[in-house]
Amino acid sequence: MPEYLFDFLDELEYLKDPQRTAIITDIDGTISEIAPTPQEAHVDEEMRKILRKISERYRVLAFISGRPVHEALRMVGVPEAIYVGNHGLEYIINGRYERLREVDDYLPIIRKCAIELKKKTPDENIIFEDKGICYSIHYRQCPDPKLTEERIMDTLREMPESRRIRVDHGRMLVELKPPVEYNKGLIVRKIIEESDVSSAVYLGDDVTDADAFRELRKLESEMMIKAASVIVLSEEIPDEIKDSASFYVSGVPEVLRFFRWLLK
Secondary structure (H helix, E strand, O other): OOEEHHHOHHHHHHHHOOOOEEEEEOOEOOOEOOOOOHHHOOOOHHHHHHHHHHHHHOOEEEEEOOOOHHHHHHHHOOOOOEEEEHHHOEEEEOOEEEEOHHHHHHHHHHHHHHHHHHHHOOOOOOEEEEOOOOEEEEOOOOOOHHHHHHHHHHHHHOOHHHHHOEEEEEOOEEEEEOOOOOOHHHHHHHHHHHHOOOEEEEEEOOOOHHHHHHHHHHHHHOOOOEEEEEEEOOOOOOHHHHOOOOEEEOOHHHHHHHHHHHHO
């Protein structure tokens, strides 16, 4: 189990060097509350104001999300920051959009699997979210989420095309992705190496954030940086994901409290 973040702030003073520190965070469940549907989630104005102040003070502020990158930018509303969408498959840096070219070959297959899955799992409580590169199938609102997840996975296994793509799990969702070896950990390493910082913190709340937590540990062991990984706890997070982080906070309000501390 990670340590409670606010018991160790004295040890994290190194994060207060704005020219040598990268502040990197997930969005949903970290700087915004989890909502019943993706469309209902939002970053509140108090959080946005603090993020703008961090952007003004710190040389590196980055947001890494499973959402499409332009949607992440719209949701957060801090244009000077780095935005990474679809778990690292596309990003906006200095206002320029780029995505991994390898994903293009898989987009028709992902769409075909999603359409077929929707036909074979007719349930108005299941939300199919087309994210341009990836496809998320949300079952949070289903009466029996576990049974619905099993039904989704069984249906996917019956599709020959699904063997050509990557199927991942998140908080009450299944995600169809290109089978490209890229994740939040690799993009965290890329941001840190290209920014030439000496310290970093990453905050997240989901299964995919564990890749970033583990990558920070590697970067520390390589003596490249000092780093802190912070998980935002919830009942939906498996224990092994919790254990991959160094510290924990109890919710989005405590993330805001931590950001305020950074600015003191």
